[in-house]
Amino acid sequence: MEEQKERRSWLTSVAQVFSREFKMVLRDEAVIIFFIVLSLVYPPLYSLIYNTETVHNEPVVVVDDSRSALSREFTRKLDATSSVWIKDHATNMEQARDMMARKQCYGIVYFPDDFERSIHQGEHGHVTLYCDMSVMMRYKAMLTALTDVQMEMCTQLQGDKTAHIINMSGGIVESKQVPLGNTAMGIASAVLPFILVFVLQQGMIMGISMLHAGSMGRRRRNQGIDRYEVRALPGATILGRTIAHLVFYVIPVVFALYIIPLIFKFPVNGNLLEILIMAFPFLMASSFFGQAVRVFVNNREGVFLIIAFTSVYFVFLVGASWPQFLMAPYWKTLASIIPGYWGATAYIRMQVMGASLAQVDNLFGAMWVLAAVWFVIAYLIELLVLRPRYRAMQLKAELDPDALRKQVLYEQGDDDLLNPEILHEE
Amino acid sequence: MLRIIVDSIIRGWKQLARRPIYVCMMVIVPLVSAWFFFDLMETGVVERTPVGMVDLDKSDLSRKLTRNLNSLQQVSIDKTYATYNEAIDAVQRGEIYGFFFIPSDFSRKALSNQKPTLSYYINYAYYAPASMQYKGFKTLTVLANAGIVQNVLTTLGMRGEQISATLQPILTHVHPLKNPWLSYNYYLSASFVPCLLALLVMLITCFSIGMEWHAGTSRNWMRTAGNSITLATFTKLFPHTFIFLCVGLWIQYMMYVNYGFPLNCNPWHMISAMALLIVACQGFALFICSLVPNFRYSTTICTLLGMLSFSFCGFSLPEEAMYSWVAPIGYLMPIKYYFLIYADQALNGLDLYYSRYYYVALILYAVLPFTMLWKLKRHCIHPFYIP
Incomplete structure (x- = not known):
């Protein structure tokens, strides 16, 4: 009987915390921005930047010392590829290098004077490509175009010479590439799915930290007391807040993980319901993660400073750019404690690669474990760091009503303002 | 007057010393981030991507292909699968990044004058491993063909050189200028670390x-600054400049000395670029703060632009490949000019003449806030804070 009563009161306090947190979010424009607007605005912005997907018509300059039919044909074919554009001809390498230095082109194709002659004499004709390496995608575009044209020309030149031989040999092997998931083979479709998941996680953490910093501000102004705080056990507090966060994330999750890929034609191979089921433990873990991380944030604007930039690491740790299997074990371990790591990996397998929930059950399980781990950490931080910190603030304020204000002034380097007369004038 | 300057400077240093967030965000975070990027991608090149093999043919020819595939640097055959479906399942589960598919009629077709087809299935959700797989698989099929034809030509009594020239009348030579190792680290960290x-x-x-x-x-x-906004901002921001410069130079030292990034210019060109980048970014932020004297809004603007710089400054997708209205936005940010200087000077070792405008642009950013400081002053004397 006694136990039942206690449980009911625990549930009641969860409900009270939930409704208070819900109202606090609604009242706070900045938190609404992080929870909802960020997820609606940031993904389209990113998608627009990368939406061209691949490099088209990379400007290249030709230095043709051969001036032959074959070199002209090669050049024409190169220009016809989608990734290279023959912008101009230079009279010599020096002029071409100057054009490259002025960024009028990013590559130089050079034909030596014996290009055609060598081929007709049954030797190799040489073509040289010099490319700017400041951006890797330029190199890839130029290399692909050059290789394609080379192969085409080789086949054509071999033509009659080897046709009968090849037939004798029993036929030549053909090959085809089948891109999986990201069938456009574009950069947007490869990078954006990672970013979409991290926008959700980061928005969550920043919103939670913002709420916490708001509460800290009220405590500083009000003798260490936050009038809006609901008295409840740490576990009930954390859980109640998390439920409120999840409610706010219903729309952003559907929008970021499903609508955005539809609008921008990124791969959509997953089942919406299964993606949402997968997102549930991910968002829960993110909320607990946020409630642990907020301990570092004491000022509302500090949120931008302390949290925003971490997205860059996160996106790298997941392997969006540099693959996971080449990372040192300590980086892999670091990655595995981030909710977004599991969230993004599972999301990409489902939405891009078309895996079912059953195929990512190991990730799904890991996210629940991670949620539990971050709940415990958030619980310990609430119990052992934050609550003693609030009490210390109250104690300080009881001893000296101006103590909290003085602390701020001290941190600003305004020692002269600590003088009581000026202190109250401010 | 001297008293005012000294007081003002002391106040600036006190602020830095009394809030741990400054030391943390100005010294620890940038240095750790730099190390993070350099260390993460230390191998530089994506190698031995785990791939699978589906060999439905199981002939001598197909087994030879498998052996050859494993001898390539780009991929490593971790597993073989009995069917296509099993292999697709493994890709979806993330066990492999792609697989090589040999159809059951491969050797029969190859021996009977029909053209057999080899397929490679590549997971393009992970971009860098995908392009290395493509390279590996493609090389393999080219070698396979060369092998077949070479055998025939040798039996016809042709010499090695002749065979080679018959097969490939045109040879291409590609020179990735100044980064012949195709190192990802040299390319990506060189832009991302300064951008952070x-x-x-x-x-x-x-x-x-x-x-x-x-x-x-x-x-x-x-x-404290005797009501001079110029003095106030100078004494506040100069300590920052000093600390950031030390950190920035330390990062450059790690980059060019410890990790051996290409440095093909006089080191002073990059040192001065770093110093200018720091004052330019300070100038940019100060300008935003003066233009929009609201803590939240100015910080939001700087965060948003700073985070998007990684994308629209053209470090990964080059600017000429973006929409024509996106590319110019990159030129709003000081980091873009630092990146261009890096590419011209440290990477390509060009004459300073070609980078002159970029240095000038960075200097202009440092001067820019002087046009708006009056507004900052007005707001500092009559402040209103919107929480």
Whole structure:
């Protein structure tokens, strides 16, 4: 009987915390921005930047010392590829290098004077490509175009010479590439799915930290007391807040993980319901993660400073750019404690690669474990760091009503303002 | 006057010393981030991507292909699968990044004058491993064909050189200028690490000015500097410049000395670029703070632009490949000019003449806020903080 009563009161306090947190979010424009607007605005912005997907018509300059039919044909074919554009001809390498230095082109194709002659004499004709390496995608575009044209020309030149031989040999092997998931083979479709998941996680953490910093501000102004705080056990507090966060994330999750890929034609191979089921433990873990991380944030604007930039690491740790299997074990371990790591990996397998929930059950399980781990950490931080910190603030304020204000002034380097007369004038 | 300057400078240093967030965000975070990027991609090149093999043919020919595939640097055959479906399942589960498919009629077709087809299935959700797989698989099929034809030609009594020239009348030579190793680290870290530093410089500048409004000390900040906004901003931001410069140079030292990034110019060209980048970012943030004297809004603007710089400054997708209205936005940010200087000087070792405008642009950013400081002053003397 006694136990039942206690449980009911625990549930009641969860409900009270939930409704208070819900109202606090609604009242706070900045938190609404992080929870909802960020997820609606940031993904389209990113998608627009990368939406061209691949490099088209990379400007290249030709230095043709051969001036032959074959070199002209090669050049024409190169220009016809989608990734290279023959912008101009230079009279010599020096002029071409100057054009490259002025960024009028990013590559130089050079034909030596014996290009055609060598081929007709049954030797190799040489073509040289010099490319700017400041951006890797330029190199890839130029290399692909050059290789394609080379192969085409080789086949054509071999033509009659080897046709009968090849037939004798029993036929030549053909090959085809089948891109999986990201069938456009574009950069947007490869990078954006990672970013979409991290926008959700980061928005969550920043919103939670913002709420916490708001509460800290009220405590500083009000003798260490936050009038809006609901008295409840740490576990009930954390859980109640998390439920409120999840409610706010219903729309952003559907929008970021499903609508955005539809609008921008990124791969959509997953089942919406299964993606949402997968997102549930991910968002829960993110909320607990946020409630642990907020301990570092004491000022509302500090949120931008302390949290925003971490997205860059996160996106790298997941392997969006540099693959996971080449990372040192300590980086892999670091990655595995981030909710977004599991969230993004599972999301990409489902939405891009078309895996079912059953195929990512190991990730799904890991996210629940991670949620539990971050709940415990958030619980310990609430119990052992934050609550003693609030009490210390109250104690300080009881001893000296101006103590909290003085602390701020001290941190600003305004020692002269600590003088009581000026202190109250401010 | 001297008294005012000294007081003002002391106040600036006190602020830095009394809030741990400054040391943390100005020294620890940039250095750790730099190490993070350099260490993460230390191998530089994506090698031995785990792939699978589906061999439905199981002939001598197909087994030879498998052996050859494993001898390539780009891929490593971790597993073989009995069917296509099993292999697709493995890709979806993330066990492999792609697989090589040999159809059951491969050797029969190959021996009977029909053209058999080899397929490679590549997971393009992970971009860098995908392009290395493509390279590996493609090389393999080219070698396979060369092998077949070479055998025939040799039996016809042709010499090695002749065979080679018959097969490939045109040879291509590709020179990836100044990064012949095709190192990802040299290419990516060289832009991302300074970009992160630039973001932090802007955020710290906004934060330290905004805190004056937030804490209600902006009037005292002005008073300490004898109500001169120029003196106030100089004494506040100069300590930042000094610390960031030390950190920035340390990062450059790690980059060019410890990790051996290409440095094909006089080191002073990059040192001065770093110094200019820092003052330019401070100038940019100060300008935003003066233009929009609201802690929240100015910080939001700097965060948003700073984070998007990684994308629209053209470090991964080059600017000429973006929409024509996106590319110019990159030129709004100081980091873009630092990146161009890096590409011209450190990477390509060009004459300083070609980079002159980029240096000038960075200097202009440092001067830019002087046009708007009057507004900052007005707001500091009559502050209103919107929580």
